[in-house]
Amino acid sequence: MNLTQAAERLGLGQLLDAPLLLKDDEQSPVWKAVTDSGSWVVKIAQPWGDFWMPMAAQAGALEAAAWESGVAMPEPQSTTLGEAGLWRPIGDGAYARAVRFVEGAHPTAPTSEPLAAWAGGLVADLARCAIPADPTVHGDYRSNSQEEWEEWFAQAERLEVLSAEHVRILKLSLEQAEAMIEDQQDLWRSKVVMHRDIRHQNILTGSGGPVLLDFDAAGAQDPWWELVFTAFHLAGFGRRLELPERRIVQACLSGYVAAGGAVGAVDESAFTGMFAGRVGAATWQLWMACGHRGGSREYQAGFAQTLRESVNAMAMMLKAMPTWATWLKA
Structure with a gap:
């Protein structure tokens, strides 16, 4: 994938310095490119299948x-939408997109209460964009x-991607996700497009205040479910089984309410989007780890490790959701 060609096709101008690889991903590398029009973060992707275009x-x-x-x-290089959203074809089936480079650092989780409140308000702001979700998009x-x-499952055990215990937990998680979705059909069908990945890794804090990064996982979500996902991830919950901090969850909720966000059910159903999304992500990780989408052995091994961490996190959620739901009652 040629960064010089991507910069030219995107209209970023001439490269002034050697590009800096920010994310060494075999399938979707991310670069910092300094050109005569400024400093940019450039992403390059090779789409897999027809599903990618409508998602983008x-x-x-x-x-x-x-x-x-x-x-x-960060300012997008262009807000003109094409058939792949803000991505532009750069040749050989690849696509690229760019945003202005912003200097800053990622916060750690659990974040501070003011940052969590800011993120809660951000969820309400994104909901007001009211972009309708296309029910035919498989994202x-x-x-x-x-x-x-x-x-x-049989393939995962044969390749030693998952243990028998991991398979058991994933089966239980699938059953739980299906039951939650069935119980929340009205909300499930009426979702709007939300960011779906507001975590500390996608927030940058600098002299100008916090900014939200990486809209590439954006898709169908209920705003209240988005708030719950955001609150618990900023509170410290992740694949490595960190215990979330209640005060951060409630700071995020307060910021959301103050910004006019609509509060939904304050029971276990509030976790429908978060839990079903985690199961959906685990499905992708399983395909990647088992080689269904190509990649080197090392690349597949990385997804296998991530998958096992995801399954462990789902086990934690299954136990914790009744308690966590009580934290949503202001």
Whole structure:
């Protein structure tokens, strides 16, 4: 994937310095490029299948609307939407996009209460963009047949990607996600496009205040479910089984309410989007770890480790959701 070609196709101008690789991802590298038009973060991707294009289009629609409404975020190189949203074809089937480089550092989780409150307000701001989610876009959790799952589980055990205990937990998680979705069909069908990945890794704090990064996972989500995901991740919950801090959850909730965010059910159903999203992500990780989407052995091994961490986190959620739900009652 040629960064010089990407910069030219995006209209960024001439490269002035050697580019800096910010994220060494085999499938989707991220670069810092200094050109005669400024400093840019450039992403390059090789889409897999027809599903990628409409997903990218939805994500781009939210990012463009968020920028135009004044959300604190890096400036996109362009807000003109194409068939792949803000991504542009650069040849050989690859796509690229760019945002202004912002100097800063990622906060650690659990974050501070003021930052959590800021993020809660941000969720309300993104909800007001009111980008309707396309129900035909497969960028969300979706069911797979029992036969498919049994085949994938057998393959995962054979390749030593998952242990028998991990498979047992993942099966329980699938059943729980399906039950939660079935119980929340009205909300599930009426979702708007949200960021879906507001974590400390996607926030940058600098002299100008915090900014939100990386809209590439944006897709269908209920705003209240987005708030719950955001609050618990900023409070410290992640794949490594950190215990979230209640005060951070409630600071995020306060910021959301103060910004006019609509509060939903304050019971276990509030975790529907968060839990189903985690199961959906684990499905992708399973495919990657088992080689369904290519990549080197090292790349697949990285996904295998991430998958096992995800399954452990799902086990923790299954136990903790009844207690966590009480934290949402202001």
